[in-house]
Amino acid sequence: MNLNKLADFQRKNYGLVIILAIIFTAFMLVGASKIYMQSDITKEWPQDLEIMEVQDQINNLYGVGDSVLITLRLDPDFNIENRINxxxxxxxxxxxxxxxxxxxxxxxxxxxxSASMFFENKPIYTTEMVKMHMDQSPASYRFFNDDYSATLMIVSASIGKDITKIKKIIDRFEENKDETFLPPGVEIHVTGMPFILNVILTFLQQDAVFTTALAALIILLLLFLMERSFSKGFIIFIPLTLGLVWTLGTLGWLNIPISVATVGVGAMILGLGVEYGVFVVSRYAEERKKHKQDKALQISVSEVGSSILGSGLTTIVGFSALTLSVMPMMQHLGQSLALGIFFSLVAALVVNPAFIIFEEDLEKKLITKAKKRIILKEKEVASRK
Structure with a gap:
């Protein structure tokens, strides 16, 4: 890559570079909207291992489902006369x-x-009658706790680890709870791996958004402090966020899901990629004190560009090695981070210089207009005198 020619093109056509970056970002935003959370964590495990194949065969042959545990429990805080004890x-x-x-x-x-199978077609008008039937079927006692304040129901459900199916069955359980006509003071509690998984995945999705937003905010504030300029801070930050959007868009277009392993990839890409933009902007500021715009940009892009290219490419190779892992989740982590570093490099080398020239030319125009206004006002004041 001839970085001197690239710098010359960016200086002369910075508007075109910015427009193309915006168009590409819009395309990648469409891809980012297609990205999804891999809710079935078993798909993040190796599928061709013998132990996994045996597990699938057993599930198919014997209809082994996922266990959902439901307890009917007396509410200890429910205190009224004639309550159920x-x-x-x-x-x-x-x-x-x-x-x-x-x-x-x-x-x-x-x-x-559940314990209900021991009472089918049997009269249960009083608690004593229930106890009598239990004495006749000792196996029924395993569904009750020692102080008889709770009873257990085990539900086998074919919902796997698919978050959509899990949410549907949770909604149905909530609806069914209202149809059971439970007496006052009796609560229904639902748990089991599908429900625990639903909670964990919900937290992961929230954490992904929170950690990325927090990392972006802290990085932006640090850029303002380091550069001592809001405009220069944004010059570094905007291409950085473009690199993140391009990464997420590519994941969406390639149908690579966000998984347990890659849920924090947004914050990682921002943290790893910000230094490339900092190097380019800082070097340009140094060279601009000694050279004209075109020369300063050429030196910055060619010298800093070759350095960060070497650094970035070695990082990409390192993360790409993860794609050779037997674990799909590690493969996805390597793909995501390699893409993130690649697009951070592209944004720093291609978009950052364009924004630098745009900001500098815009600042010149604003200063020139301000000076003209001041001169006009001075002339008006002088003519009145």
């Missing part, structure tokens, strides 16, 4: 049986196991 109360058992019937009608539910 024993989870074996016949009203609770009837609600349990009704809840099981409702769940079994759900398409995603494979089976439901």
């Amino acid at each position: 024993d989870i074996r109360d016949p009203y609770v058992i009837q609600s349990l049986m009704l809840f099981e019937e409702i769940l079994e009608d759900e398409s995603a539910v494979d089976s439901v196991t």
